[in-house]
Amino acid sequence: MKDHAQIGHELDLFHLSPVVGKGLPLLTPRGSTILRILKRFVEDEEIRRGYEYTNTPFLASDQLYRISGHWDLYRDNMFLIPDNEGKPGESFLALRPMTCPFQFQLYLRKGRSYRDLPIRYAETSYLFRNEASGALHGLIRTRQFTLSEGHIICRPDQVADEFLAALALVKYITTSIGLSGCWYRLSTRGEEVGGKYIDDPAAWEQSESLLQELLDKTGESYRIAPGEAAFYGPKLDIQYKDAWGREETLFTLQLDFALAGRFGMTYINQAGKPVPPLIIHRSSIGCYERTLALLLEHYQGQLPFWLAPEQIRLLPITELGLSAATKLREQLSEHGVRSSVDSRLESLGRRIQDAHQLMIPLMVIIGEREAVNDDVSIRLYGQKESLTMKTAVFTEWICQASRLRIVHLEVQTKPTKHTH
Ligand SMILES: [Zn+2]
Incomplete structure (x- = not known):
């Protein structure tokens, strides 16, 4: 804990x-x-x-807080600023x-x-x-x-x-x-x-x-x-x-x-x-x-999907994968889904590890084969296996999950039904 x-x-x-x-x-x-x-x-x-x-x-003048009673009962907990235009020592502005x-x-x-x-x-x-x-x-x-x-x-x-x-x-x-x-x-x-x-x-x-x-x-x-x-x-x-x-x-x-x-x-x-x-x-x-x-x-850091600051990290392999990932990022952004592309020249293993460290709920890997077939390979936080699905199916599923404020993504049931 x-x-x-x-x-x-x-x-x-x-x-x-x-x-x-x-x-x-x-x-x-x-x-x-x-x-x-x-x-x-x-x-x-x-x-x-x-x-x-x-x-x-x-902030407001002490007058307001005198009426409310805060001045008498709560003044010690307030930040006071002397009001130079009022009586010295008596007139204040308070946050x-x-x-x-x-x-x-x-x-x-x-x-x-x-x-x-x-x-x-x-x-x-x-x-x-x-x-x-x-x-x-x-x-x-x-x-x-x-x-x-x-x-x-x-x-x-x-x-x-x-x-x-x-x-x-x-x-x-x-x-x-x-x-x-x-x-x-x-x-x-x-x-x-x-x-x-x-x-x-x-x-x-x-x-x-x-x-x-x-x-x-x-x-x-x-x-x-x-x-x-x-x-x-x-x-x-x-x-x-x-x-x-x-x-x-x-x-x-x-x-x-x-x-x-x-x-x-x-x-x-x-x-x-x-x-x-x-x-x-x-x-x-x-x-x-x-x-x-x-x-x-x-949640020990593993926030609900709709609250995660970065909901999806896209990990492209090769130039073809990069251009597909960039396009997907723009599409997701249009639907209010927060994602980023990690295009650093690091190994895929290293990039997966970094995304994992930030507890990003979902990783999307796009290599040469996925890009050519218009597929994505997805992996949920904490899972070792990846799953391949059509990009359009993925986009629809994830935009809906975000809109409906889904707490935990479930990957086994819904998307597999649609694969290929
Ligand atoms: Zn109140």
Whole structure:
């Protein structure tokens, strides 16, 4: 069993530079490709499910965080920059630790009525948290990270459906990336009153019992974790056992009765009165960097076919093979399949070994005979035998596998049916 940092190094996915700083990993082109595929997948799926995407700034004045409560409860974890145009020692700009207060400002930019809700804002947000250097680790604990963040602003009669829809999205995403075996944890305020939590006992009771009711309705089993809530409300954590058997929180859905009031967010209800909406804070794939780390450990580097940065390596023999491989690469690229041609003057054995080291899911060997017959000889990662098939059959099969987000390619059954 290897740690994600070791796998990331071996597969050339990310780099830690002491000059850049602690907890600030740099993703290589290969690592960036995986994150880009994941982000596009999540963004497209969320838009399909009725989310609207926003782009909000990386930093804001301390005023914003004073309203949200982050200034009082979370300031030690934030990166602060003195604002030279404000009062010395009092005015700051701060890098954002989350996107909620920014999206709330977008909600506030115009009047809302009960008919405008729900509003589902999503953002692929870049966040900053000033973690102690001792706690930093690879892609799992960093000082800057990317979150699939979203806020659903809704009426009380919509909150149950919206919460369940957010949960269904989480389930769809976890299944698609192959992280199965998740369970639920209901994080409540517990015995603690005030302190790190917003002081509004009635709202806490109301939101904690609503979440419990919703969970009971789904019939899923869950565990209650007192003292694990967010400072503005209880949350449902989707828990996962990592490759080492350690419990991790993958994603969270939070129910928030408090922040709309603090920000003065309202909508006009059916009786014509302004009332505060409810807010669900949610993530659908969690922190991208950490999810990548968990995937690397879960699959021990052998990523699902649709996520592999380089899905296919083409290995030509002779000039004729090279021109066929180049043509095939262009064809695959037109269908969004990621491949490259290794035309180095190394032996075939050496080139196979190099592709194997990078855990590329599929190798395609094209020699003189294959090129003349319009065939390809394919070999899956970890297998010793090759299989010959018509180039057109191969292309159709592989483009479909990529489009359908196939986790593991199966070569024995389907392609052999079509050979010759
Ligand atoms: Zn939020």
